[in-house]
Amino acid sequence: MKTLDQWFEEYAVSHQNPKNKAIHYICVPAIFFSIVGLLMSIPSSSIAQLTNLNVPFIENWAGVVLIFVLLFYLRLSVMMAVRIAVFSLLCLIANFYIGQLVPLWMFSVGLFAVAWIGQFYGHNIEGKKPSFLKDIQFLMIGPAWVLQNLFSKKHIQ
Template identity: 40%
Template sequence: MRAIDTLLARYEESHRNPTNEVIHFICIPAIVFTLLGLIWAVHWVLAVTVVLAALAYYVKLSPRFAAGMALLSAIMLAILALLPPVVILPLSIAIFVLAWTGQFIGHKIEGKKPSFFEDLRFLLIGPLFVLSFLYRRMHISY
């Protein structure tokens, strides 16, 4: 079994409840966007550097996932570039807090703790978990 398959299977163990899954499908992209927004508020080059570092990890796991994450990251960075700089930090903080609150509510419903409590890599696997559903619907192998 490939490392990506093992990681997704382990992640899925604490994300089986349909309500928790829906919450994650909404909140994980929001968290990624707002995390990039928080970093962008420091400096846009730092946000791009973080994306490139994450993509390097994703390429090792699955080049097809890395391609999908590159596209999504590019869209998020483009949106940040278009936003007025004065709104990026407060907007990112507000949505970040709301999205994490949603995540913890989802895990309360699930009855299991978040995966990243056992392994920080799952902070990077969460977006791939969401992307895997899209890939399966579009019949794209990863």
């Protein structure tokens, strides 16, 4: 099993161009955010029937899926799992309020599409294919890579 640093090293190979990196810093979190919104948009009455639990954070599909997402990160790094958990919680809260203003699924589909266009534009600038075409797990590494880069000591100073 690869370590998180090994994943980051391999991911960084196709993310060297400063413009592509800047695009990723915006689009990767936007894609994660939009997926949370899409999952929150799925009717959740079936969750209550499946689980027969009354647990607040598992009241929609986003909560259920995010538990498995956090398990993925937890096996790589406890600190990264905590960072992703905080970001996930912020996504859940923000999507809840967006859903009070507009149809959440429509907003999420639009954001998802725009963010992916941005991603592919960034890779066009980079001149390299997206990493997830090599290994689908890179779709999970992208958000961690962005968090790691945005909050590394070199960016905080």
